[in-house]
Amino acid sequence: MNILQKFNPRQSLSGLLVCAVLLAVLPFVAKELGGTTWVRIIDMTLLYVMLALGLNIVVGFAGLLDLGYIAFYAVGAYGAALLSSSQLSDNFVFFQQLFPDGLHMPFWVIVPLGAFLAAVAGIMLGTPILKLRGDYLALVTLGFGEIIRIFMNNWGKDSFNLTNGPRGINRIDPVTLFGYPLDRPLDLGFTVLTKEFLYYYLFLLLAVLTVFVCYRLQNSRLGRAWMALREDDIAAKAMGINVRNIKLLAFSLGATFGGVAGAMFAAFQGFISPESFSFMESIVILTMVVLGGMGHIPGVILGAILLTLLPEFLRFTVEPVQQMLFGRLLVDTAILRQLILGAAMLLIMLFRPKGLWPRPEHKAKKHEMPAISSDTPAV
Numbered sequence: 001m002n003i004l005q006k007f008n009p010r011q012s013l014s015g016l017l018v019c020a021v022l023l024a025v026l027p028f029v030a031k032e033l034g035g036t037t038w039v040r041i042i043d044m045t046l047l048y049v050m051l052a053l054g055l056n057i058v059v060g061f062a063g064l065l066d067l068g069y070i071a072f073y074a075v076g077a078y079g080a081a082l083l084s085s086s087q088l089s090d091n092f093v094f095f096q097q098l099f100p101d102g103l104h105m106p107f108w109v110i111v112p113l114g115a116f117l118a119a120v121a122g123i124m125l126g127t128p129i130l131k132l133r134g135d136y137l138a139l140v141t142l143g144f145g146e147i148i149r150i151f152m153n154n155w156g157k158d159s160f161n162l163t164n165g166p167r168g169i170n171r172i173d174p175v176t177l178f179g180y181p182l183d184r185p186l187d188l189g190f191t192v193l194t195k196e197f198l199y200y201y202l203f204l205l206l207a208v209l210t211v212f213v214c215y216r217l218q219n220s221r222l223g224r225a226w227m228a229l230r231e232d233d234i235a236a237k238a239m240g241i242n243v244r245n246i247k248l249l250a251f252s253l254g255a256t257f258g259g260v261a262g263a264m265f266a267a268f269q270g271f272i273s274p275e276s277f278s279f280m281e282s283i284v285i286l287t288m289v290v291l292g293g294m295g296h297i298p299g300v301i302l303g304a305i306l307l308t309l310l311p312e313f314l315r316f317t318v319e320p321v322q323q324m325l326f327g328r329l330l331v332d333t334a335i336l337r338q339l340i341l342g343a344a345m346l347l348i349m350l351f352r353p354k355g356l357w358p359r360p361e362h363k364a365k366k367h368e369m370p371a372i373s374s375d376t377p378a379v
Contacts, residue, residue, distance in 0.1 A: 027042060039200060043268065045304065046200070047203060049301055050206060050210050050257055051069070051073060051257070052301070054256070054261070058254040059286065060289060061223060061250065062230055063230030065134070066141045067279075069286070070277050071125075071277070072118040072121055072122060073281070076117065076260060076266075077114075077265050079114045079117040080263035081266045083113060084173035086103075091162070107176055107177065110263055111263050114259045114262060116259070118259025121255055122253075122256070133233070145277075149279075168272055168273030169266075169273075175264075175268075177202075182199055203264060206260065214297050222249065229246060230295070287307060287341050289303060292306075293357045294354075295359045296359035299356060307341070311340055
């Protein structure tokens with residue numbers, strides 16, 4: 001009854017409307033303060049939010065340490081790049097005969113296929129490591145991520161040029177919605193929305209959808225099974241939970257979000273290469289989850305926003321300060337980013353091991369037994 005009394009539909013609706021308005025005007029404010037560069041940074045922040053939420057399914061919900069999550073991001077990106085460019089037609093006779101100008105598949109086909117390929121990669125990773133846990137699981141997932149990156153680097157030879165090797169794949173088609181490509185400015189009369197604005201609203205829609213799906217998963221029977229697995233896998237198995245299947249589902253569903261984010265990244269950049277999917281990126285995404293609070297969706301979103309925007313903010317402030325004080329750049333921004341990640345992980349482990357915004361603890365309520373009156377007859 002208390003919960004129903006506290007819940008006010010009007011206040012909830014008003015809060016949602018305020019958030020929607022703020023998110024709608026956010027790119028315009030960012031452009032006024034820092035130009036289109038900051039709008040592009042916010043676009044990448046939304047992609048990292050999707051990646052962090054996907055990894056949170058594996059690490060936060062199911063308690064499976066994954067150090068190779070960036071591999072699913074790469075699979076989705078390369079899958080989308082091959083389906084929306086002329087890479088296959090330029091290097092394989094079979095595709096050249098069927099598609100002389102390249103595949104150039106539509107957005108509605110590329111995104112599900114990218115998600116499917118990433119999910120298959122998640123199952124391929126999860127199947128042989130079902131009995132591993134802890135450090136051994138982390139090492140195997142790390143190796144999987146590096147194997148994918150090495151494949152992308154080496155599948156660029158003349159005899160089998162699938163990924164174009166270190167040179168990467170370029171001329172990737174932009175996202176086209178209802179016949180309108182998002183890389184073309186949209187004139188609304190009172191303002192012109194550039195590529196960064198159009199992709200912002202698309203990424204925002206996908207990020208909101210990801211948050212909705214994550215909440216539904218968390219409150220479902222599958223989500224409760226993941227949490228039981230996270231707390232004690234032996235007890236979960238004793239309670240009748242199919243540990244094998246829910247582990248595979250955690251890897252595949254987490255990989256699906258990574259595949260969608262990778263497909264969007266390829267379309268947004270128009271170019272991808274193996275350098276974008278290094279082991280360091282896996283560490284960055286894992287740090288976002290740990291920093292915000294593993295298993296807590298708002299905390300993971302907070303961690304992704306902080307660790308994406310803070311290095312960029314320091315890049316725009318620390319570099320001019322160094323030039324003004326020393327006349328040259330002493331600390332590179334890439335090194336500074338690594339220092340921030342290391343310091344963030346160290347401080348979190350020392351002072352807030354559960355994260356900046358940890359998941360709430362559900363404490364069992366103590367039910368007091370009614371006092372037995374002295375007048376009550378003994379049985």
